[in-house]
Each structure stands twice: as structure tokens, then as C-alpha cells.
Amino acid sequence: MFKSDNGYGNTMRLDDTRPSHYWFRRMIHVSGACTLVYYLYPDNILWIYILKIAIILTILISAVIVEGLRLCNRLDEGFLFPFRSYETKKVGAYIWFCISISMLLLLFPQQIAGPCILTSCFGDPLIGELKKKNHVLSVIAGVSACFCIFLIFNYHAHIALFAALIGVVSEGIKSKKIDDDFLMPMTPAIVIYVLTLLGIIPLPEILITPFSV
Secondary structure (H helix, E strand, O other), rough: OOOOOOOOOOOOOOOOOOHHHHHHHHHHHHHHHHHHHHHHHOOHHHHHHHHHHHHHHHHHHHHHHHHHHHOOOOOOOOOOOOHHHOOOOOOOHHHHHHHHHHHHHHHHHHHHHEEEEHHHHHHHHHHHHHHHOHHHHHHHHHHHHHHHHHHHHHOOOHHHHHHHHHHHHHHHHOOOOOOOHHHHHHHHHHHHHHHHHHOOOOOOOOOOOOOOO
């Protein structure tokens, strides 16, 4: 059920016993994969490139402003989707997710950003679902799913496995300051990017090619 924050404001809390709320958050997570449409529009046309950046920054800044209002108890109950109780006085997971996707799209090449976004969108919920039943199974399934995603983006098998392991390990890190929705996509992205800069591993071919305009 929804309830007020016991004196801390009007922030909603999520009762995990309500499947509709639970699956709503899961679908929000999976929907992050839609951001890859970013790569369907070319960068070599200046106005399209500027528009793409402007859209991403607008969404990110808007989300941060809304989150700031929520944490300051300036939003009425029911304005946002339900939050978990541990998010009452801390930055919500959706903000970390939004920041990580924005950084990946704007700062990293597609070959790195694409698979890292998808592993977080699909691997994280899969691990969360299976972890309730069997922790070892959730790790195996998570690594397998992330491995396949990196393979789809033309990575060599050993590099794909390496990246998948980094992502799943990062998802398991529980920090009071940084959410795993940020760590899971960003950690493998940074590691792979550094390794490519050092010439240790090559970047694969681009998977998503833009429309011709």
C-alpha cells in the first residue's frame, strides 16, 4: 500500500506485496533500452546532433529537479511512482539509472554504451528476480544474459565474459552513497574504455547504424 512518510513528508513507499507496483518499477527499468534509438539518428548533421544532446540533458535535468523537490518534501503524495522505504531520505534509484544512461550516451562510444545500457536494463531485473529463489542461479543467469548482450554487440567471447563478470559483480555492490543502477552499467563501461585507450582490447564494429537523412 501507499502511505505517508511518518513525519518525513509525503514521499510514497512501495509495498512489495502489491504486484502492480513491483512490476511497474521493473518495466521502468526495462524501458531504458528504448534510449538506444539515440543511435538511429546521425551525428554528422549538426542540428540533429544538438537536438539529441538537448533532449537527453532536458530529461536528466528535469528528473534531477523533480527528485530534489521530492527529497525536500515539496511534492504531493501520488505525484511520482512509488518508492521503496529506503529511498525516503536518499536519491532514488531511477535518478542513478538516468544519470548512468545519460553519461553512457553522451560520453562513451556506441560499442561500449549500447551493451552496458542493455545489461543494466535486462540483467539487473533478471538477477533481482532470481536472487529471491537462488543467489547462485541469479549470478549465473545474470552473467549469461550480460555475456550474450556483449556478444550481440560484436565483442570477442573472452572480452564479453570479462565485461559481463564486471557488470554482475558491480550489481552486487551495496553502497549507501551510489546505487547499483549506476555501478552496474558504468563500471564495465569505464574498464572497457580504459582498456581500449591503452590498446589492450579493440573496439568492435558498430552494431546500430543511423538512418540516412
